[in-house]
Amino acid sequence: MQNERRLSVLRAIVEDYVKTEEPVGSKALVERHGLGVSPATVRNDMAALEEEGYITAPHTSAGRVPTDKGYRLFVDRLTTVKPMTAAEKRAIAGFLDGAVDLDDVVSRSTRLLSQLTRQVAVVQYPTLSRSTVRHVELVSLAPTRLLLVLILSTGRVEQRLLEVTEEVSEETLAGLRTQVNAAVDGVIIGEACQALRAIAHPEADDSRDDLATSIAEALIEAMSDHRSDERISIGGTSNLARFGDSFDTAVRPLLEALEEHVVLLKLMGEATAGGLVTVRIGAEGPYQELSQTSVVATGYGPGDEALATLGVVGPTRMDYPGSMAAVRAVARYLSRILDEA
Amino acid sequence: MQNERRLSVLRAIVEDYVKTEEPVGSKALVERHGLGVSPATVRNDMAALEEEGYITAPHTSAGRVPTDKGYRLFVDRLTTVKPMTAAEKRAIAGFLDGAVDLDDVVSRSTRLLSQLTRQVAVVQYPTLSRSTVRHVELVSLAPTRLLLVLILSTGRVEQRLLEVTEEVSEETLAGLRTQVNAAVDGVIIGEACQALRAIAHPEADDSRDDLATSIAEALIEAMSDHRSDERISIGGTSNLARFGDSFDTAVRPLLEALEEHVVLLKLMGEATAGGLVTVRIGAEGPYQELSQTSVVATGYGPGDEALATLGVVGPTRMDYPGSMAAVRAVARYLSRILDEA
DNA sequence: ATTGGCACTCGCACGGAATGAGTGCCAGGC
DNA sequence: GCCTGGCACTCATTCCGTGCGAGTGCCAAT
Numbered sequence: 001m002q003n004e005r006r007l008s009v010l011r012a013i014v015e016d017y018v019k020t021e022e023p024v025g026s027k028a029l030v031e032r033h034g035l036g037v038s039p040a041t042v043r044n045d046m047a048a049l050e051e052e053g054y055i056t057a058p059h060t061s062a063g064r065v066p067t068d069k070g071y072r073l074f075v076d077r078l079t080t081v082k083p084m085t086a087a088e089k090r091a092i093a094g095f096l097d098g099a100v101d102l103d104d105v106v107s108r109s110t111r112l113l114s115q116l117t118r119q120v121a122v123v124q125y126p127t128l129s130r131s132t133v134r135h136v137e138l139v140s141l142a143p144t145r146l147l148l149v150l151i152l153s154t155g156r157v158e159q160r161l162l163e164v165t166e167e168v169s170e171e172t173l174a175g176l177r178t179q180v181n182a183a184v185d186g187v188i189i190g191e192a193c194q195a196l197r198a199i200a201h202p203e204a205d206d207s208r209d210d211l212a213t214s215i216a217e218a219l220i221e222a223m224s225d226h227r228s229d230e231r232i233s234i235g236g237t238s239n240l241a242r243f244g245d246s247f248d249t250a251v252r253p254l255l256e257a258l259e260e261h262v263v264l265l266k267l268m269g270e271a272t273a274g275g276l277v278t279v280r281i282g283a284e285g286p287y288q289e290l291s292q293t294s295v296v297a298t299g300y301g302p303g304d305e306a307l308a309t310l311g312v313v314g315p316t317r318m319d320y321p322g323s324m325a326a327v328r329a330v331a332r333y334l335s336r337i338l339d340e341a
Numbered sequence: 342m343q344n345e346r347r348l349s350v351l352r353a354i355v356e357d358y359v360k361t362e363e364p365v366g367s368k369a370l371v372e373r374h375g376l377g378v379s380p381a382t383v384r385n386d387m388a389a390l391e392e393e394g395y396i397t398a399p400h401t402s403a404g405r406v407p408t409d410k411g412y413r414l415f416v417d418r419l420t421t422v423k424p425m426t427a428a429e430k431r432a433i434a435g436f437l438d439g440a441v442d443l444d445d446v447v448s449r450s451t452r453l454l455s456q457l458t459r460q461v462a463v464v465q466y467p468t469l470s471r472s473t474v475r476h477v478e479l480v481s482l483a484p485t486r487l488l489l490v491l492i493l494s495t496g497r498v499e500q501r502l503l504e505v506t507e508e509v510s511e512e513t514l515a516g517l518r519t520q521v522n523a524a525v526d527g528v529i530i531g532e533a534c535q536a537l538r539a540i541a542h543p544e545a546d547d548s549r550d551d552l553a554t555s556i557a558e559a560l561i562e563a564m565s566d567h568r569s570d571e572r573i574s575i576g577g578t579s580n581l582a583r584f585g586d587s588f589d590t591a592v593r594p595l596l597e598a599l600e601e602h603v604v605l606l607k608l609m610g611e612a613t614a615g616g617l618v619t620v621r622i623g624a625e626g627p628y629q630e631l632s633q634t635s636v637v638a639t640g641y642g643p644g645d646e647a648l649a650t651l652g653v654v655g656p657t658r659m660d661y662p663g664s665m666a667a668v669r670a671v672a673r674y675l676s677r678i679l680d681e682a
Numbered sequence: 683a684t685t686g687g688c689a690c691t692c693g694c695a696c697g698g699a700a701t702g703a704g705t706g707c708c709a710g711g712c
Numbered sequence: 713g714c715c716t717g718g719c720a721c722t723c724a725t726t727c728c729g730t731g732c733g734a735g736t737g738c739c740a741a742t
Contacts, residue, residue: 026705027703037715039716039717040706040707040716040717040718041716043704044706044714044715046705047706059722060722061704061705061721061722061724062704062705062723062724100501101502134482134488135480135482137478137480139475139478139492141475141476147476147492149490151488151500155502157498157500158442159492159496161496235600236600237599238593238597238599238600241592241593241597247582251582252582255579255581256582258578258579259576366736367736378684378685380686381684381685381686381687384735384736385683385737398735400691400692400693401690401691401692401735402691402692402693402694402733402736403692403693404734404735404736
């Protein structure tokens with residue numbers, strides 16, 4: 001694929017098809033874009049592009065439609081992520097700055113992303129595994145009932161109820177609180193678990209071990225709960241209505257996938273940091289039913305360390321440059337907010 | 342509407358239509374249900390029912406379809422909520438008992454409800470306004486940065502970051518913590534706000550007022566945040582796929598409504614306690630676009646005090662008895678769990 | 683009041699013809 | 713050697729017209 005004009009033709013086809021949602025013919029192409037050549041010439045290029053598998057014709061007398069391979073080339077070589085306008089940047093910043101806590105930040109991001117891209121937006125909550133512990137709070141709700149509150153650097157708060165067999169005095173609790181916080185404050189989750197194990201199973205056996213052990217174990221459980229890494233926020237589902245045609249082939253499987261958070265996270269892939277946006281197009285993924293959907297995702301997290309992913313999911317026929325720009329911008333602002341908090 | 346058989350005919354029409362999704366004719370009716378009369382007789386009844394506005398014929402040579410009025414009569418007089426089977430009850434209890442915190446409880450309930458009814462399920466988080474305060478925690482994250490954690494009786498946890506101008510010593514914080522908790526522990530939100538106002542604006546002006554004031558104000562803000570009453574969990578959207586016909590008239594408006602949490606909550610209506618399930622059918626609500634959707638909802642909360650609503654949303658052509666039973670059952674178990682916690 | 687009979691209505695599925703957008707190829711021009 | 717105008721061809725889509733059949737409404741009989 002060397003020919004310069006051919007690439008322009010492919011780009012034009014993708015752009016037109018994304019806009020009109022209809023197979024695009026040679027004549028319409030030269031009209032809408034100033035290609036400076038005749039339809040016949042374009043037809044030759046299209047024949048070549050089809051030969052190489054970048055486009056395909058749904059049937060003989062229709063125009064051409066990009067294939068997954070065509071989109072891939074378009075994304076990889078024919079597009080430069082256009083930066084957001086100043087107004088858009090202000091809008092993003094303003095919208096996210098109003099958030100009061102992590103839940104709020106995440107749900108605002110989701111809404112924002114879906115509105116910017118007019119696609120379904122997915123935002124994963126920051127993973128526990130690489131956060132650090134900010135504080136552990138032990139609250140006595142009733143004589144034999146404790147509430148453990150685990151506050152993490154990302155702003156995530158995990159809580160666990162704990163029933164104990166014996167009454168716990170306020171002094172005991174204060175002692176444990178100090179002990180636990182001394183062990184885990186500011187420490188990364190993985191090491192915090194180690195430290196807690198030491199507390200849970202000390203060398204010497206003495207009387208109040210039971211309590212300390214169950215508290216430590218509950219905390220370890222909360223910290224290593226992989227289910228909670230599956231927490232995600234989804235928004236903009238109504239944008240699916242825009243392509244209510246192809247309901248069975250595109251919308252339905254996507255709706256089903258959106259319910260399966262695990263599948264969704266696998267789709268979005270590994271969190272990639274550093275402003276790199278990954279694009280998965282159609283059948284490139286392992287899920288056959290989702291051969292008509294693409295994913296544009298990236299990682300985010302404080303200090304460019306990717307703690308979670310965020311992105312949009314939509315039909316292969318989507319505005320990739322726009323989506324990529326929006327995803328990148330939102331990830332960037334989100335990271336900045338986590339930095340500050 | 343006195344005639345006994347006519348009611349049976351209406352019931353049969355509703356049941357058949359819900360099952361087959363197709364207009365039901367007189368002949369099919371007498372076959373499927375043992376009505377003991379001839380099709381002609383049923384036709385007469387149908388004519389009368391149509392006259393009274395309970396059913397309607399999409400066109401001359403098709404069967405009849407219930408109107409909203411017909412569904413209403415069906416729900417009000419022709420159905421008794423059938424209790425869940427023992428197995429179903431066990432499944433519900435087992436599924437919900439595994440939850441570790443409020444978020445988990447709510448999301449499990451949502452999933453459960455959508456699976457039981459095969460509809461879209463909506464669960465509102467317990468409202469703040471009638472909860473009581475269980476504990477307030479003040480955590481110092483950095484010299485001039487505090488984290489306020491507000492733990493409520495329902496298990497809800499609200500957090501707020503607070504920047505202060507001066508450094509706060511651990512002793513000051515401990516003092517404030519004691520003071521605040523003494524004022525609000527176990528107190529209902531409304532009164533807690535009163536108590537905090539007293540702390541925020543005391544009679545005498547002394548030096549550490551600034552800090553106490555900003556903490557108290559942040560807590561008041563968190564407690565009276567009406568946005569957080571709009572927190573809801575939605576699940577089972579993929580069930581919409583089951584009626585992908587009528588996409589534009591039914592699915593699309595519903596998807597849009599699901600994004601608008603405020604609209605959705607208004608739809609579900611006031612939380613009604615005491616096992617009463619309310620049903621809103623089609624155009625009975627104020628939203629014209631939702632003339633094809635029904636809502637089956639009820640309130641839930643500890644001790645039968647309705648703190649929030651939960652329910653399912655679906656096409657007017659839905660299994661009302663089944664949905665009502667499931668909604669009631671889930672609300673009941675959910676209330677019980679909140680009781681315990 | 684119920685029933686069997688019967689004529690009637692009308693949506694829908696099927697089939698053939700017309701339509702036209704778009705293509706591939708070829709011969710001529712820059 | 714690449715580009716272009718011309719031309720024959722293909723084939724999905726659209727539009728009618730027809731026949732079918734489910735279902736109704738009405739009526740006379742029981």
